[in-house]
Amino acid sequence: MRGTDGACAGHPEVRTIDPFQPEVIELLWRMRREIDGLYGEVTTSPPPQHEFQVPRAAFMAAFVQGTMIGCGGIKPWDSRTAILKRLFVVPEQRRKGVARMLMHELEQQARTFGYERMVLDTGFKQEGALALYPSLGYRRASCTGRNDVKDWGVCFEKVL
Numbered sequence: 343m344r345g346t347d348g349a350c351a352g353h354p355e356v357r358t359i360d361p362f363q364p365e366v367i368e369l370l371w372r373m374r375r376e377i378d379g380l381y382g383e384v385t386t387s388p389p390p391q392h393e394f395q396v397p398r399a400a401f402m403a404a405f406v407q408g409t410m411i412g413c414g415g416i417k418p419w420d421s422r423t424a425i426l427k428r429l430f431v432v433p434e435q436r437r438k439g440v441a442r443m444l445m446h447e448l449e450q451q452a453r454t455f456g457y458e459r460m461v462l463d464t465g466f467k468q469e470g471a472l473a474l475y476p477s478l479g480y481r482r483a484s485c486t487g488r489n490d491v492k493d494w495g496v497c498f499e500k501v502l
Contacts, residue, residue, distance in 0.1 A: 353406070354404040354405060354406050354411065354412075354435075354439075354440050354443055355404070355405050355406075356402055356403070356404050356405075356443050356444055356447045357402060357403065357405070358400055358401065358402050358451075359401060359402065359403045359413075360401075361391040361394045361395070361401040361415065362391055365410050366391070366401070366403065366410070366413060367388060367391070369403075369410055369412075369413055369430065369432070370388065370389050370391075370413070370428060370430070371388065372430075372432070373428065373430040374388075374389065376430075376433075377465065380465060380467045380468070381465060381467065381494050389427075389428060393415075393417050393427070394415045394417055394427075396417060396418065397418075398417075398418050398424075398455040398456070398457070399415065399416060399417040399418065400415060400416055400448070400451045400455075401413065401414075401415035402414060402415065402444060402447055402448060402451070404431070404440050404443060404444055406435070411431060411432050411435040411440060412429075412430060412431035412432065412435065412440045412441065412444055413428060413429075413430055413444070414426060414427070414428055414429035414430065414441075414444045414445070414448055415427050415428055415448070416448050416451060416452050416455075416457075416460070419461055422456075422457060422458045422459060423457060423458070423459045423460070423461055424452040424455065424457040424459070424460050424461075425460070425461050425462065426445075426448060426460055426461070426462035427462075429441060429444060429445070429448075429462075429471070431444070436470060437470075441470075441471075441474055442474070442478070445474075445478055448460075449500075449502060452502055453502050457502060458501065458502055459499060459500065459501050459502060460480075460499065460500050460502055461483065461497065461498070461499045462475065462480070462497070462498050462499075463485065463495045463496065463497045463498070464495070464496055464498070465494045465495060465496065466494055466495075466496050467494070472496065475498045476498075478500070479500050480498040480499060480500040481498065481499060481500070482496065482497065482498055483497045483498055483499040484497065485497040
């Protein structure tokens with residue numbers, strides 16, 4: 343599903359990128375503002391991008407004609423499990439298969455890294471995500487013991 347620098351108009355390209363690029367940080371702030379609005383929170387610090395600079399971690403972005411329209415990353419949860427973090431697609435590009443493409447590439451990378459399972463969390467007000475993950479074979483999972491999950495979190499998992 344990878345293209346060549348988004349050369350075909352409207353066809354996204356997904357590639358691994360440095361999570362510290364300014365446009366990544368800008369996109370993640372956009373994601374945070376959207377989530378803050380949904381759940382009545384106020385975030386003052388950026389997401390910890392350093393977590394993607396460890397072995398068996400990756401951060402990817404989707405581009406259309408050179409413009410970043412979505413992103414997401416995986417990192418180790420345990421030796422056999424990857425955790426998905428910060429999957430986001432800009433609102434004007436949603437429902438076009440971009441998140442599905444990102445998930446496909448991230449799952450492929452997780453398999454390449456040797457992971458057997460993927461876990462993730464989203465929020466109960468994020469209806470698109472709640473529909474997407476089951477359509478990709480994820481099943482609801484307990485969030486018990488997940489210190490990183492807020493009280494509005496919904497957890498999923500999938501055997502890769």
